[in-house]
Amino acid sequence: MKTKLQRLFLAIILVVSVLNYSSFAATEQVQAATKIEVPQATIAAKAGMAVDVETGQVLANKNSETAMPIASLTKLLSIYLVLQAVKQGKLTWNQQVTPTADVVTLSRNMELSNIPFETAKSYTVKELYEASLIYSANAAVMALADTVSGSQDKFVDAMKAQLLKWGIKDAKIVNASGMSNSFLGDARYPGTTATDENEMSARDIATVAQHLLKDYPEILDVTSQTKIDFHGTAYPTWNLMLKGESAASTDFAVDGLKTGTSDLAGDCFVGTVKKNGFRIITVILNADGQAADQQKRFTAAKTLMEGIYQNWHQVTILQRNQANKQLPTVKVSNSKQTKVSVVSGRTVTMLLPKSVKKSQLAFKLNNEDVKRNAPIKKGANLGSIQLPNIGTGYLTEEQNDSIPILAKTAVQELSWWQKAWRKITGLF
Template identity: 45%
Template sequence: MLKKLKKLLLVLAASGLFLTGAAGFTQPAQAAVSSYQSQDLSLDVKAAIAIDASTGQVLYAKNANTARSIASMTKLVTVYLTLQAIKQGKLSWDTKVKPTKAIAKVSQNTEYSNVRLDSTQDYTVKQLYQATLIESANGAAMTLAKAVSGNQVAFVKKMRALLASWGIKDAKIYNACGLANGNLGSAGYPGVGKNVENEMSASDMATVCQKLLSDYPEVLNTTSITKLNFMAGSSTQQMTNWNWMLKGLNSYYSDLPVDGLKTGTTDKAGACFAGTVNKNGHRIITVVLGAKHANTQDASRFVQTAKLMHYVYNNYTVTTLKKGTSISGASTIKVPEGKSETSSVVIGKTTTIWVKKGAKLQTALTKTSVASPIKKGQKVASYGFSTSSGKLISLSGKKLTTTAVATADNGTANFFVRLWRSLFGK
């Protein structure tokens, strides 16, 4: 009896109102994934990653958390902020913008990808947006930055803040287009060297792509366009998409219906490509950095991207756990002070899991007990996923999880019931 009284005193000390609950399980912070399944596929690139577009599950990674020059893939951040400004009502597709003389000068340099702009002429946001994504027009991207923030420096600050809000801490961003700072003349970022370029890791670039596709999926309506005319006054320039994996262009694969997203090329970056494809109803995002670029006709980045995409679709099977699914062996959670000492839980949202062929999916709750009261539909825990061949990880490097929700209300038991349980265990 003395032991039981001691146990009771401990219970009372733990909660002044006798309302105790189990501590939540917290996963330790982990670094973004660097390499994953890289031994299974040899890619001739400096860095690469493949993820599920919805969940962020990492399907392949090679040197994925090392920051490298990203060149014109920068423009995906510029496009995100443009679409955000339109959504917020700060801009419209018909908003007209004049490029500065410095921007016009960049746009007229035939060494770079561009549509020719004139500092005395207005261009609509829609024109500039299309030119940025299709022709990878540097002057157009810089003019979008002017439309959103008024000047290039203010826009760069906005870009940095956006990336930081997504947990991207090691990015180096100096301009809206991805050229080396010295190539921008008087429009370059002040106080830094002429050779500095925007840098992000493959993992960070995948995060940018995932956020863009999640928040503004309509971007694919433009990134999938192969050719389009840029009309300004009496002049017309035909734009051709630099993503040669689109249907009708010279790196198209009939079994890979690629519909985005963005290339990038500088001498420092090499050939880069952030791609996306939706096959059999399952969309993935791939990023390759530092592919070979012997000349302007070199398709190495697309060859390596195709290898990566084929690897994913050929070596994984997809399991879809629908919302409301009960997981055998992980269908209940303890509620020590609930009216019922357990609550039934189910998958809280439909989740897609990629599993290497031959491996078995394993699912477990990330904690064993929760505090009462509980409401039906309330998130009470998470399901963590692994396989018989290893762990499944997300872009953050943490274990892949999804929500577990209660199927019914479970209030708190009265004091005497809880006292009885503390003394006698029932």
């Protein structure tokens, strides 16, 4: 008898072990199914990044958290503050600006990218704005800085404050233009040295560029121009990826944004292009290659753009009010049902690697442990889910969009006698 009981006990242990192993294996399969491999992109630079403008989704990155000298990429931030001042009515495009004597003197320094000013002559905000973007004129953006904030130092303070609003805390900002402080002499920002330059990470630069394109998309009307006529003299763009320029591509209609060059920063470039229904930003910091190669940053940007558009595409992953097997269920209390299925409250699109299927996506329910009380009407808002992270996610956590979810069906509340019976049985 004892032997039979031992055999029975061993058989039960064996069955339970098999069931547990099956459950474990199934879990492993689910985990393996949700692991998404993303295509690797080539970034021929010390640091760089590619992001989707609309969502901030990161499509490629290399050393993207490391702060590095950025030279005239600084002007993207400075111009953001100029456009903000125009929008707020603090500046007008036709407003006349008379550069200070110091700015006029600096404008005549041809070691720098500059358009020389005449003493005591005025220029419109629009002229200085276009000169800053197209020819990267350092004195032009400094004249705008004085006009916006009253002084160079106060404008630098405004630049720092704007970065903090965007959650950028590791940037180093010492002037409005991005040139080395050595050119500013005694007019340097307090506490800085002659060797200081502005420094930001590729992620920081991508964040600035995204805000600029989303808040002021009209900037592309200027950054797509290949030259500026400034009081009778033509000055060419430094962006050789624009249509008709030497580094232009027939595959990509690049229409911005900004170059940057210095001994410390190397050759830098923030490019943007729209193709296949979505616009991206590419950041190249200190491009790889020979110093004499004037196109290495554009070659790096082109390779990165090609990699993104070859390997990624825009996909509708959720349809409004349509069921989807990948959506989680929501816990329900005060009902015979313990869970209720949900549908998306809106149609959702995102960029996916072309090798990834929608069935591989996993959606995380916010507040998944919270139960919803019956009765629940069909279509009732039951909370939200997060977009799945593909690769390295998004520029900021806030950009991982929250998607509302709605009850797929109605859920009936327990009757009074069912509630009473539950209380009675609960006592035992």
